[in-house]
Amino acid sequence: MAWLSVTGLAVTGGILGCGVVEIPDGVVYPLRSNPLINLEKAPATAPPAFPPPGKPEVSLRWLADQGVAILNPADLDSHEWGKAWRDEVNTFLIGQFGTPAKPRVGNEGSAAAAIGKLSTSLNLAPAVLERGSKQYRRLCLHCHGLGGEGAGATSGWLNPLPRDFRQGEFKFISTAEHKLETGNQPLKARPRRVDILRTLHQGLDGTSMPSFALLAEEDIQALASYTLHLSIRGEVEYWALYYALRQDTETIKAIEKDPKKEAQARTARFLAGALEWEDPEADVEDFVAKTKDKLLTAGMEKLLDRLLREYAAADKNPIQPMADPYGDAPTTSQSLANGLKIFQVQCVNCHAGYGRQSALRFDNWGGVVRPANLTTPVYKGGRRPVDLYYRIFRGIPPCGMPKANLQDGDPARQAWDLVRFLLAIPYPETLPPEIRQQIHGGAKQ
């Protein structure tokens, strides 16, 4: 009888949700199924509006209407080579990145795994990633999705949309433009680890991304590592599918030569892409000859290696802000007037009406964004003066915000005049009358 009652209570406890439910080992990251945007042709016209709530995919239709190529991974199903390609990518990704229950970067003993483990800025050891994955599934999954696709259950109703990590792009970064040790540019603008940590700590003001500052510091660190894991996994997948689908003239020419060898032609394009970026001298033919089988896999391995080194390099190339010539002194009217002058040359094209009349634009994910309204003190990338400095001097690459181009005179003075001006815009009472009149009109005091 006693056993019966104990069992009864245990069952009740289980139903009520006591105990931790783990994700089964068999669950794998879904292979990308949503469209890729071919960024080679920039959209000619601005989007008409934000996509309606719950229908973020509408913006892709607007892009397609403008002739921007939308690459649909489902198209691979219509070719035998396409199915084989997709399977090879999937096998590679599962092999190198594991599953949500057991995430990792790089095969056991591989060079990639060694980089990920040893680099403290990446911190991609399996134990860390496992902890990150657990917290991710608890706190992030329902907006950012299991594989970091930014399409979780609630995502469609949020504006801005949750970030799709699988493109390896981040908006709010403090990485200086730099070259890799091979002399190449990184494929994309990479974040430093502190940029991801800042976002986790502070959240993104003005968006649905909340602050996680009250989590244990180890959990925040693990989440940052896991974000990198998802980004790197997603980007390998991204480029592998991108070259399988894109229709540029060279690819079409190569395929026309021998339509039966489409897979080979596309693999060569993928290798050319990956290796060319890494080392212009490298001979694709030579690489092809050396690697007798599984060319695509060999290429993806190279790409993974490269991505890891890019993220590690980003961390060592922070923007070093020029010292504020005014120090801690309060902002002067002269400084504000200078800032306004720079603003009207550098910023006003996009931040029309100080951001109140900003025109919408497409970002690199095919979504719709609006240049910030600078008359309200809401700063997504952080409100510290240095955060604004980073935005000004790095821009927001995935959204097409260019970095400011200050040429004449004293660059440090100009930079901090602009930062001080931006920080003052939302507070009319702190502005000199003529600037206040210009920005806020006569009504607001």
Add this chain to the structure above:
Amino acid sequence: MLLDKGPSAAVEATEPAVLHFNWSASEHWIPLALTAVAFFTWLLATRSNKFWAALIGLNAATVAGYTAWCAYNHLWLPETANDLGAEVDGLFNLVLFLTSIFYFITQAVLIYTMVQKPPANGRAKPVHGNHTLEIAWMLVPAFFLAVIAIAQLPTWAKMKGQTSDSSIPVGYDPTTDSSDLLVTVTGKQWEWRMRYADPAKAKPTNPLLWASTPATDDVHAVNELHSWQGAKVRLMLRTTDVIHSFFMPQFRFKQDMLPGKTIPALLRTDKTNINSDGTERCWEIACAELCGGNHYRMRGKVVVHATREDFMRWLSETKTKQTARKDSLAAATKPSDTPAGKE
């Protein structure tokens, strides 16, 4: 703080300290186990009235013992953080006391009717139409309800009074604001954004206006409400999206945030939650109004520093971080990250 701690450092699991019901503590299983045993005994037992009466008596005794035990060990309610909270607890205990009396009376009557000898003719005596009884069971509850209604009046007045010194004043006059610290709390899906007016500076002439028009030297924080022992904190409650409810269990404080409104609340932080050894007792902030998918993680904490100086230190640290013209974190991640064998 933001330093990489290396792969092995991050493995050890440390859950954030939160207020929660400790299911693993054995004392909570005792009444459940007793109830379960009683249930199975009932399945086996013959259905005699005496057995039923004993069962009901046992149940009443268990409930009474458990209640008293929990109340004695402070297991029911979290720590109270100010005097008003203690008053609210007093009202809770009053209501509990009154209802307990009637619980035991009804249980006693129930047991009595079961164990007494049945009348000779086997029929119960109906009480329908007994005016004395009817008047009694109207007057007695009316009396006790009146007692509760009157007993809560002073507390209610402190909560929703006409003066600006009420906890959630009905008639708030910004010109007579006597608070020591001004904080705008903006609920948004899914966090609390706090904005502090620097108490070292002159107080905004109209706090209500300040709540909607930030000043340049405001200090911003997320999910953390800081104050000091003995302070009167004016909370300006706002929301940017849907209805949230700002709930601080230790203060017995709960107030909805309504879109388009600024609700001025006054919080007295009479007690510090920093222990003498420097550790902090977790005083939670939670959203008490289902506000969307991530409602459950809309959580913050209250820190009541022991002295105003401690608070000012925290404020100036936060302000320094906020006005950084250099990345203070830059140095933290720079060294020692050479990928294996690459450089």
